[in-house]
Amino acid sequence: MNDSDKWERMLRQALASPGEPEEKLNQSILNRVEERNSMNHVYRKRLSTGVMVAILTLVMSVTAIAATQFFSSDQVAVQLGEKILAKAFESSDAIEVNKSVDSGDYKFTLHGIVSGAGLKELNESNSTNEIHPERTYAVVSIARQDGRPMPKTSDPEYGEESFFISPLIKGLKPWQVNIASMRGGYSEVVLNGIQYRLIECDYVEMFADRGVYLAVSSGSPFYNSEAFAYNESTGEVTAKSDYDGVSLLMDLPLDKAKADPAKAEAYLKELLKEPESGTKTDPAETELANRIEELKKRLADGKVIPESVKEVTYDKEGRINYEYDGWSVKLSPEMLFAEGQTGFSDSVQFSEADGHYLGLQFHKDEKGVITGMVIDLK
Amino acid sequence: MDIDELTNLINIHGKAVYGFCYRLAGNKEDADDLYQETFLKAIEVIHKMDANQNPKSFLIAIAIRLRKNNRRKFAWRQRIAPTAELNEAVDHASVSEIEATPEDAVLSHELRGLIQAAAERLDDKLKIPLYMHYTAEMSIEEIAQALRIPPGTVKSRLFKARSNMKKLLEVEST
Known part of the structure; x- marks a missing residue:
């Protein structure tokens, strides 16, 4: 068992649900x-x-x-x-x-x-009416x-x-x-x-x-x-x-x-509108954003995994589906490409294991065909 | 939603939601409050549930929002509890124990406390996905859906949470 598996197991044990709600609480x-x-x-x-x-x-x-x-x-x-x-x-x-x-x-x-x-008749003291x-x-x-x-x-x-x-x-x-x-x-x-x-x-x-x-x-x-x-x-x-x-x-x-x-x-x-999600961007978030930007820069030198290059499929709601080796993406194409946009998507998903990074990016050609691919960032 | 549907929801997801509330609140009293408020709020806003969303993600997302709103109420207890718990745990555990734990052994009470205390010290951005994953047993996809962030971001936050905890435990134990 390597170090990361050991950690995973310890976290699962230590952070497992501490108990069930009491019956009287549910009642x-x-x-x-x-x-x-x-x-x-x-x-x-x-x-x-x-x-x-x-x-x-x-x-x-x-x-x-x-x-x-x-x-x-x-x-x-x-x-x-x-x-x-x-x-x-x-x-x-x-x-x-x-x-x-x-x-x-x-x-x-x-x-x-x-x-x-x-x-x-009764304009209730309901603030929404105002x-x-x-x-x-x-x-x-x-x-x-x-x-x-x-x-x-x-x-x-x-x-x-x-x-x-x-x-x-x-x-x-x-x-x-x-x-x-x-x-x-x-x-x-x-x-x-x-x-x-x-x-x-x-x-x-x-x-x-x-x-x-x-x-x-x-x-x-x-x-x-x-x-x-x-x-x-x-x-x-x-x-x-x-x-x-x-x-x-x-x-x-x-x-x-x-x-x-x-x-x-x-x-x-x-x-x-979503409820306010915190007042200020916290440092961890900024750091993460910076890290993602750095990773994006490395995409150009990365190596596309040939087996991962696949044309996406569509479900009946019009969302695209892409699956490859544990990656599973289901989202609306508008989230990736603005109207009329072709080429690579700005949005990239990264995954990391033991300091080794992979990125998932989508490409749309002039005919509107969207292809997903996983890029290995050496 | 009628009573039968609610009972069903509690039976299926009650344990995961309660565990998550407990970890987030840090004590039974606040956990009970948060758990109860989560289900009551869920009934009010069930119409907002995305047809593709699973109920567990929906409930956990409500618990997170409620806790954010009630933060002041919960804050004072949190300031005292984790530090005391962590120091106590550190006194009883050594870093060698982390290294030498046999593969199948159950974690000692002290080590468990040490890990829990380190998790509590994390920033919310890292702590929340950590509890969603390990306590509420949610998949990366489910967490992404509940927090409305890409799965890749969830993975990075979990990675960061784990490495921060590791650092914290090493510092506290030496």
Whole structure:
């Protein structure tokens, strides 16, 4: 056993996990989550019982309306106690859609969309409203295809089947940009056996030029990658037909004239920014960067390992794959080459063993063929 | 995410995440706090999880971020503990023990403490990948994904961590 193996073994032993979490610690996490979940339910139910009286009055006065007839977006907003929003849905700024799509056992209808500032009755002491005063609201209804009524909000079955209903933006990773990350939320009411959901999130019309979808999936209130596929090269999101449950997309008919690419760019920059990673570059990092620069200079005198020269393959998401003798790289080609760039990539990965360095570099020819190669730095 | 999914996540990755939190925090009380906060935060931000990311990398990345934010809270204990531990360990171990350890022998308690203390002294940039690799048993690729750095950089940091520890142990032991 050489010195480096001995070290490796000692480190593995000395730094091995010192123990498992105690059972009561795990239980306390589960309890806290359950507590949070039940608080959400109570809130939703309280919200719904609060408007029940109003619903009853309304149902009695509109009995003439056929049971299958939908409520309009503004009527739903009224039911949820949002009078200002109801007026906004009636205004000429609102987009009336009334488009239905069947998926799984349900029929989903997008009723209408409206955007604006200060449309909520209770402009919560939510600081995000001050940062992003303009919000987008949409009303979507869920009905069972077999005609059975959806459970009332007071029924225990209410919420058992959970739905994710969210705008998604073409060209942006849906797991990063969706209703949850766009400071969104929803309120629900069940009227005549149809469940209506009023969703809200940060202003999506700024993305109108890119194209915006309304996505619906069942099984979880969050984005589910089993229900949708994202193609990194085209930016298209598609509903997966083999998903066992609801999975559908509709195009949101937004006014392209309202797109604001500069605002969208600034918004995304803030939304996708990484938390600060330390205040100053520490000396070890600088030293490492210097060392990498030195190694890069040595590439020119290095010797390409002939067996390592391979054209990369592509996966269905458009990422390149390169594998050779323990090197395994899977990344998007844009990370290596700027648009139109040919020749060698600026980015090089180095590996070191006992003071002997190897570098992995990629080359792109005029036809766009990318080749990976490992260079031995003598 | 429902309770069953969370239970599953804890069952599969709980030990690795806890071990990592323990090494990072340096004591049980802070480790328990960090571990609990990591899972609670994970539930809040699970929608941000990259579809290609594995859950362990996702959880460990959260633990690192939380610890960075709560650094002041954890800092005071760390200032005292490692030095004391290292000195104590040095008193009981000699450099010859490192050289002469038989291949299959289990590390002595003292030597173990010595190595752990040397690791704790490392800068975060080196210490974090070290614990990810040896404590949370993550591969180079998984570490690269969690820290969003190229695999080559992970390899260099691990190399540097090991050589710094070696130097530190040699200095402390002589």
